[in-house]
Amino acid sequence: MNPPRLSATRPAIEVDGISVRYANGVTAIEDASFRLNPASICALVGVNGSGKSTLFKTLMGFIAPAKGAVTIAGETVAAALKSGLVAYVPQSEDVDWNFPVLVEDVVMMGRYGHMGFLRIAGAADRAAVDAALERVGMSALRHRQIGELSGGQKKRVFLARALAQGSQIILLDEPFTGVDARTETAIIDLLRAMRDEGRLILVSTHNLGSIPDFCDHVILFNRTVIAAGPTETTFTEANLIRAFGGVLRHVRIDGSDLHDDADARRVTVLTDDERPLVLYGERDREKVVAPERPKA
Amino acid sequence: MSAFISFFTLPLSHDFMQRGLVVALLVGTICAMLSCYLVLKGWSLMGDAVSHAVLPGIVLAFMTGLPLAVGAFAAGLGCALATGYLQAHSRVREDAVMGIVFSGLFALGLVLFVKVETDQHLNHILFGNMLGVQLGDVAETALIALPAMAFLLARRRDLMLYCFDPAHARAIGLRVGFLHYGLLVLLALTIVASLKAVGIILVIAMLIAPGAIGLIVTRRFGPMMIVAVLAATGSCLLGTLLSFHLDAATGPMIVVVQSLLFALLVVIRQVRLALAAG
Numbered sequence: 350m351n352p353p354r355l356s357a358t359r360p361a362i363e364v365d366g367i368s369v370r371y372a373n374g375v376t377a378i379e380d381a382s383f384r385l386n387p388a389s390i391c392a393l394v395g396v397n398g399s400g401k402s403t404l405f406k407t408l409m410g411f412i413a414p415a416k417g418a419v420t421i422a423g424e425t426v427a428a429a430l431k432s433g434l435v436a437y438v439p440q441s442e443d444v445d446w447n448f449p450v451l452v453e454d455v456v457m458m459g460r461y462g463h464m465g466f467l468r469i470a471g472a473a474d475r476a477a478v479d480a481a482l483e484r485v486g487m488s489a490l491r492h493r494q495i496g497e498l499s500g501g502q503k504k505r506v507f508l509a510r511a512l513a514q515g516s517q518i519i520l521l522d523e524p525f526t527g528v529d530a531r532t533e534t535a536i537i538d539l540l541r542a543m544r545d546e547g548r549l550i551l552v553s554t555h556n557l558g559s560i561p562d563f564c565d566h567v568i569l570f571n572r573t574v575i576a577a578g579p580t581e582t583t584f585t586e587a588n589l590i591r592a593f594g595g596v597l598r599h600v601r602i603d604g605s606d607l608h609d610d611a612d613a614r615r616v617t618v619l620t621d622d623e624r625p626l627v628l629y630g631e632r633d634r635e636k637v638v639a640p641e642r643p644k645a
Numbered sequence: 646m647s648a649f650i651s652f653f654t655l656p657l658s659h660d661f662m663q664r665g666l667v668v669a670l671l672v673g674t675i676c677a678m679l680s681c682y683l684v685l686k687g688w689s690l691m692g693d694a695v696s697h698a699v700l701p702g703i704v705l706a707f708m709t710g711l712p713l714a715v716g717a718f719a720a721g722l723g724c725a726l727a728t729g730y731l732q733a734h735s736r737v738r739e740d741a742v743m744g745i746v747f748s749g750l751f752a753l754g755l756v757l758f759v760k761v762e763t764d765q766h767l768n769h770i771l772f773g774n775m776l777g778v779q780l781g782d783v784a785e786t787a788l789i790a791l792p793a794m795a796f797l798l799a800r801r802r803d804l805m806l807y808c809f810d811p812a813h814a815r816a817i818g819l820r821v822g823f824l825h826y827g828l829l830v831l832l833a834l835t836i837v838a839s840l841k842a843v844g845i846i847l848v849i850a851m852l853i854a855p856g857a858i859g860l861i862v863t864r865r866f867g868p869m870m871i872v873a874v875l876a877a878t879g880s881c882l883l884g885t886l887l888s889f890h891l892d893a894a895t896g897p898m899i900v901v902v903q904s905l906l907f908a909l910l911v912v913i914r915q916v917r918l919a920l921a922a923g
Contacts, residue, residue: 372733409816431818439812448685448809449860449869458806462817468802494864514817 351463351477351515352433354547355387359423361518361549362408367417369403376572377403380417383568383577385551387517390544392560392580393553395570396593396621401553404570405520408551409437421518429518433462436511440522441503446496452506453491456481459514481512485539501532508539519543521552525559525624537563558624560584586628589619597621604630656889665775665842665895668786669881672839673851673899675790677877678797679835680856681870682828686808690740691725691829692852694747696836696845698724700754703770703840707763714785714837721833724750773844773896775885782841789838793831804828805866843896850900851877854907861910876906 355361362385369378377400385391395401406412407419410426421429429435436459459481460474470478482488485505490498495506504524511519521540525533540550541563552564560567560580567584569575569592576588589597600618607616614630656662683692699717706716728746732739758767769777778786797804807814807824815821832852839848859873884899891898 409812411812411815427818430816433817435816437812437816439810443812445685445809447860449864449866450805450809451865454865458810458813459817461802461806461819467799510813 352517353422355422355517355549357387357547360384360420361387361422362551363420364408365418365420367407367414367419369400369407369412370415378407378414379573381570381573382417383574385549385566387549388544388547389565390540390550390552390563391566391568392564392584393551393568393570394555394557394560394589394592395575399571399592401570402522405437405522405553408520409435431462433514434516435518435520436514436516438504438507438511438519438521438524441500441527443522444495444503446503448495450495451491452487452493452495452498453478453482455495455506456491456509456513459510459512462514477513477515478509481509484512485509499532500527501529501536504528504532504536505539508536512543517547518549519551521550523554523556524552525554525556533559555621556624557589557619557621557626560626584626586617586619589626593621598625652886652890656886661776661778662885662889664778664780664783666882666885668778668783668842669775669885669895669899670878671783671786671790672842672848673855673877673881674874675793675797675835676839676848676851677855677859677873678794678870679831680852680854680877681859681866681873682804682808682856683832683852684856684860685805686828688828688832689853690743691728692832692836693849694728694743695721695724695829695832696848696852697747698750698754699833699836699840699845700770701750701757702754703765704754704757704761704763707765708757708761713765714789714840717837717840718833720750721836722830725829725833769844770840771844771846772894773840773842773847775842775895778841786838786841789834793834793838796827796831800824800827801866801870843899847896847900850903854900854903858903858907858910861914877903880906 364381364383366380366382367378368376368380370376381404393401393404403412407414408421408426410430419426422434456478457470457474460470460477461468464470464474479488482491485508487502487505487509490502495503498506524536528536537559544550554560561584564580566578567580568577569583569588571592575592576583590599598618598620602616604613604615617628619626619628657666683689699721702716702718702720703713705720706713724746728739728743731737731742731746735742803814803819804824806819807821811821814824835852836845836848839851843851855873855877856869858876859869862872863869880903881899884902885895887893887902888895888898
């Protein structure tokens with residue numbers, strides 16, 4: 350029994366005026382609202398301590414908001430989790446890579462919610478694991494212990510777990526940390542294919558430069574939603590500076606320093622110490638230029 | 646050959662040796678199963694803490710006429726819960742909080758023990774008295790250990806997932822709180838069941854070494870648990886028999902055998918790695 354597909358006419362995630370407070374009195378999120386549609390990839394961007402991980406925890410029901418409501422595919426968070434709608438791909442640093450589990454064991458963990466009381470795998474569970482491993486190209490390595498993998502392979506194992514789970518909403522925490530550029534392209538291709546099947550993928554990342562490559566939507570976050578919308582109109586220099594304040598490295602090269610002609614366009618480089626975002630001005634509006642990457 | 650056979654048969658011709666061995670195997674098995682989770686969850690110090698904290702519970706139970714096991718269980722679990730509460734409500738790290746709570750409770754236990762006249766020997770509480778166990782003690786140990794084993798076997802995959810990736814466990818709708826506190830309750834119960842045989846100090850070794858042995862020998866959770874149980878029961882058998890022939894303390898002998906086994910396996914692994922590297 351796999352979780353239901355997302356309805357195309359209903360928001361996949363609807364966050365309505367939530368505030369989240371911790372037991373020690375700190376307010377992590379204040380009156381945040383946004384809605385995300387199925388079949389899209391959305392980047393969640395903000396400085397460290399901006400409440401991004403708290404937002405993830407709220408979406409997964411670890412923390413109940415003090416005010417406001419979260420609705421997932423028209424249901425409460427608890428009901429959505431129970432039906433396996435939401436998958437979480439952890440940050441590499443949060444995983445104990447010495448843990449005695451093989452690649453196929455981790456992918457099988459995606460099926461636990463579909464199994465009976467004793468979690469004994471049936472034919473459908475094994476088929477789902479086989480298909481997920483094949484899809485991410487990890488079938489040949491299925492008997493490796495997880496610590497014996499490269500950074501990109503590790504990421505793919507956890508994406509396979511989300512696929513085996515059949516989730517329609519996938520939360521990814523910093524998917525490109527410790528991953529080389531070629532693998533990054535492969536992961537992005539996989540995410541795009543998953544989006545095209547109707548899934549919603551929410552990615553928390555510092556890697557500003559890769560966002561225009563693969564994210565349709567962006568949420569700029571700093572304790573509340575600073576800006577949210579399509580990447581093209583939302584992911585702008587002005588919004589980024591509002592969301593990050595002085596934390597970003599900011600390099601600007603004016604047209605007069607670039608070339609000796611009347612072309613006034615300038616190059617702007619914004620970076621949070623990961624792949625930089627490069628903006629190259631056009632006649633009347635800023636255009637986002639993603640740096641070239643080697644093809645897989 | 647007959648000397649080899651009598652190494653086993655001579656000790657086991659005594660009733661007290663038979664009872665001691667049964668208790669040792671029960672305690673060894675449940676401790677080994679639990680130790681796999683403790684080692685993987687990074688909770689080795691938790692076993693240390695809960696077992697020390699049991700002491701005031703025993704003395705208070707004696708003073709109020711309750712069964713000692715009930716007092717011990719309540720104090721052990723109380724220590725684990727107090728640690729969690731204090732850690733959530735202060736800026737001090739978990740290991741420091743745990744150190745304060747369990748040493749405080751242990752000290753309180755010692756103060757009470759010296760002040761109150763009991764029929765217990767401090768030595769037996771600390772280090773166990775395996776060869777002194779009565780049939781009733783065997784029954785009590787089995788009554789706790791067997792249901793605990795059944796629970797661990799039935800929920801082994803959920804508990805393993807909880808140790809590996811609690812966020813995913815929660816995201817697929819598992820009751821993470823139940824697993825967390827289930828593991829703590831099981832830990833307190835196991836320590837209570839082990840009291841008579843190995844005491845509150847030596848049980849710490851039984852709760853760490855088998856899981857550590859399983860972890861260095863295998864690369865998958867199921868085999869890890871099997872190796873842990875085999876290593877623990879083997880050490881219990883050998884330790885008990887050796888203690889008879891050498892006229893040595895039984896509980897400590899088991900722990901010595903188990904620790905030597907761990908050291909030996911680490912050395913073998915290092916040598917094999919060095920040989921493989923050429």
